[in-house]
Amino acid sequence: MRQPAIAEQRRRRTPHEIQKRNVDLWHGKEPSGYCTAGDSSLMMPWASGEGLVTSPKRAATFTRSNWSSGERERCAIIVDRHVHKNGGSTMRDIFLENERLGYGLYQGYTQLLWRQDFAVLQRIAERAVAEKRSPNHFIMMEAPLLPSPQPRRGKTAPPHTRASPPATDAPLQAHFGFEEFANRPLSDLVRLKQLYQAAGVRCPIALMTRVREPLAYYLSFYKWGVAFRIQEALTKGEVQPQWGRNFSEWARQVPNLQSSIMVRGMTAMGAEYSGRIHASRRTIGPAGGRGWEELDNMLSKFDVVGAPASRRFDETLLLAADMVGLPVLAYKYNRPKAKGGFRGGKADICPDMEACRALVKEVAPRDVAMWEKYGKGFVAKLQTLGPAFERRAEVRRTQPAWKAAPRAQTICRYHPETDPSPARTPVLAGSNLRCPVEEGLELCQQYYAHRLFECPWQYVPNSSLTDPLGCWRPSSGFL
Numbered sequence: 001m002r003q004p005a006i007a008e009q010r011r012r013r014t015p016h017e018i019q020k021r022n023v024d025l026w027h028g029k030e031p032s033g034y035c036t037a038g039d040s041s042l043m044m045p046w047a048s049g050e051g052l053v054t055s056p057k058r059a060a061t062f063t064r065s066n067w068s069s070g071e072r073e074r075c076a077i078i079v080d081r082h083v084h085k086n087g088g089s090t091m092r093d094i095f096l097e098n099e100r101l102g103y104g105l106y107q108g109y110t111q112l113l114w115r116q117d118f119a120v121l122q123r124i125a126e127r128a129v130a131e132k133r134s135p136n137h138f139i140m141m142e143a144p145l146l147p148s149p150q151p152r153r154g155k156t157a158p159p160h161t162r163a164s165p166p167a168t169d170a171p172l173q174a175h176f177g178f179e180e181f182a183n184r185p186l187s188d189l190v191r192l193k194q195l196y197q198a199a200g201v202r203c204p205i206a207l208m209t210r211v212r213e214p215l216a217y218y219l220s221f222y223k224w225g226v227a228f229r230i231q232e233a234l235t236k237g238e239v240q241p242q243w244g245r246n247f248s249e250w251a252r253q254v255p256n257l258q259s260s261i262m263v264r265g266m267t268a269m270g271a272e273y274s275g276r277i278h279a280s281r282r283t284i285g286p287a288g289g290r291g292w293e294e295l296d297n298m299l300s301k302f303d304v305v306g307a308p309a310s311r312r313f314d315e316t317l318l319l320a321a322d323m324v325g326l327p328v329l330a331y332k333y334n335r336p337k338a339k340g341g342f343r344g345g346k347a348d349i350c351p352d353m354e355a356c357r358a359l360v361k362e363v364a365p366r367d368v369a370m371w372e373k374y375g376k377g378f379v380a381k382l383q384t385l386g387p388a389f390e391r392r393a394e395v396r397r398t399q400p401a402w403k404a405a406p407r408a409q410t411i412c413r414y415h416p417e418t419d420p421s422p423a424r425t426p427v428l429a430g431s432n433l434r435c436p437v438e439e440g441l442e443l444c445q446q447y448y449a450h451r452l453f454e455c456p457w458q459y460v461p462n463s464s465l466t467d468p469l470g471c472w473r474p475s476s477g478f479l
Contacts, residue, residue, distance in 0.1 A: 073202070073203075073204060073324050073325045074202070074203075075196075075201075075202065075203035075204075076170075076203060076204050076205070076206070076323070076324035076325065077121075077170040077171075077189070077192075077203070077204075077205045077206070077324070078170070078171050078205075078206045078208070078320060078321075078323070078324045078326060079171075079189060079205065079206065079207045079208065080092075080095075080108075080171070080208055080209065080320075081181060081207070081208065081209035081262070081302070082108075082109075082209075083209075083258075083261045083262055083265060083268070084221060084224075084225075084261060084268050084272075085212070085217060085220045085221050085224060085308075086209065086210045086211070086212060086308045087210050087308030087313050087334075089334040089336060090313070090331055090332075090333055090334040091317075092106075092108070092109070092334075092453075093331055093332070093334055094317070094326075094328065094329065094331050095108070095171040096412070096453070096455065097328050097330075097331070098171065098326065098327060098328045099171075099436055099455070099457065100455070100457045101327075101328060102436045103326075103327045103328065103436065104170065104171060104436055104437065105170055105171075105435070105436050105437050105440065105443060105444060105447060106171050106451075106453075107170065107171075107447040107451060108171070108451075109451075109452045109453065112450070113425065113450050114184060114185050114188075115184070116425075116446065117446060117447065118185070118188045118192075120442060120443055120446050121170075121192065121443075122188075122192065124443075125192055125195055125196065125203075126195075128201060129195060129196070129199040129201060132199070132201075171326070180263075180264055180265060180266070181265060182262075182263045182264070182294075182298050186207075186298065186301060189205055189207065190301060192205060193205040204323050204324055206303050206304065206320050206323040206324050207301060207302040207303050207304070208302060208303060208304040208305075208306070208316065208319075208320040209262070209299075209302055209304075209305055209306075210305070210306045210307050210308040210312075210313070210316055211258065211262070211305060211306075211307060211370055211371060211374050211375045212258065212307065212308060212309075212371070212375070213371055213375065214258065214360050214361070214364050214367040214368050214371055215353075215356060215357045215360045217257065217258045217367065218247075218251055218257060218258075218356075218360050218364070219247075219346055219349060219350065219356075221257065221271070221272075222247050222250060222251075222349060223338050223342065223344070223346075223349060224336065224338050224339060225272040225338075225339050226243055226250055226271075226272060226275070227247075227338065227340075227342045227344060227349065228338065228339055228340025228341065228342040229241070229243055229275075229340065230243050230244065230245065230246065230250070231340070231342065232340065241275070242274060242275045242276075243274075243275030244275060247349045247350055247356065248350075248356070248359055250275055251356075251359055251360060251363055251364075252359075252363055253275055253276040253277075254270075254271045254275070254276060254277050254363075255277070255363045255364055256291075256363075256364045256365070256366040256367055257271055257277075257364060257367065258364070258367045258370070259291075259295050259364075259366045259367050259369075259370045260277060260366075262295065262298070262299070262370070263294060263295050263298055291366060292366055292369060295366065295370060296373075299370070299374055303319075303320065303323060304316055304319045304320045304323075305374040305375075305377075305378060306319070306320075306378050307375055307378060307379075311393075311397070312378070312379070313333070314393055314396045314397055315382055315389075315393050316378070317329060317396075318389075318392060318393060318396060329396065412453040412454055412455035412456075413453070413454045413455075414452060414453060414454075425449045425450050426449050427445070427449065428444075428445050428448055428449050430445060432459055433445065433448065433458060433459060434457060434458060434459055436457075444458075
């Protein structure tokens, strides 16, 4: 475990720089660059009067929601495969809220330093497998996430003859990045799962993602990231914008969009910014043959392939959460606004919806095949789960959705991806960190040093990196 000799060196922005940014806080108050402990206007949203959790949650403090099922796992990793427009932003809010409450450690949105991140997980797993100790002996070796719950009263502790994992539950969110998820990260996670299983160590690793009906995906992607670009180009007098002149022309330039992004996340860059899928990104081939085999082989490794539509999102979430005992499932559905201020609706984008449906079926046969097997297959699977699961899902849907609460990630500072070199990653002083994994400082130091979302609950009160408990300056940031 790294023990830095001095605190990290990061230059704070001056009050003048903060004012220049002119970033409003969630409560609409102009940032002054300073705050006072106890100021109610600076308390954490949806936590007023609660303050931050200062230590990891234990089983004794864990209250299961009435729609949850299954016991809280001592060791678990839940991985969400987030591609554009599949509900991943909502999952990120759920993961961050679990972290804020001290239930586990969130890492994700980028895979720039995946190899270094995974090396920490692997070392912890290998030590756990080699020792084959009882849970009490593995608390110091926690991998990211949920802390080690003690056996509940009235419950029998696991037999000491069974190998015990390090206490860990790690939500990882795989977005798009330079280390494509379908390559190294997915194979690493599969090997980690096999390592635990072969040793008789219980540590479920739940892989989840969601797929959309093909036309719905094309329309959503176009409205979100492409429509305004065409609109601006035509306004400037361009006769033939690189994205085409309308939805139909753009769709023909980006065949098999959803399935391509699922396997090669960086495909989204060309589809959005250039209006076409670059030749180097057509690596998964045409609809059939090798292209389909690569996609199908990837998705077959997932435990849950659901759908992002509001009703199916809840059912997808429940199935994955049951595997690992994810404590907090309440959320506000996150619908990012269309870029560039585009305000058109589906009818504006596609006046003849049936013609657009036929077009997508023509240009995206692999997307259609993916939806037929995995999207409709998920709906068919739900029918086999019986009325008990249906009732749980219905109870989940009737819960308050925190509609007045801001998204968890808006409380955090976002740091764009820059230099992926491990040598440029700052070493965070352990004394400044509030690690949600019991004695998992090594993991927190590794993940927090380069995570794109920097959140106030990562730090202890009055450390060199944050203000007193409950007091946070989202606009100040670090340069």
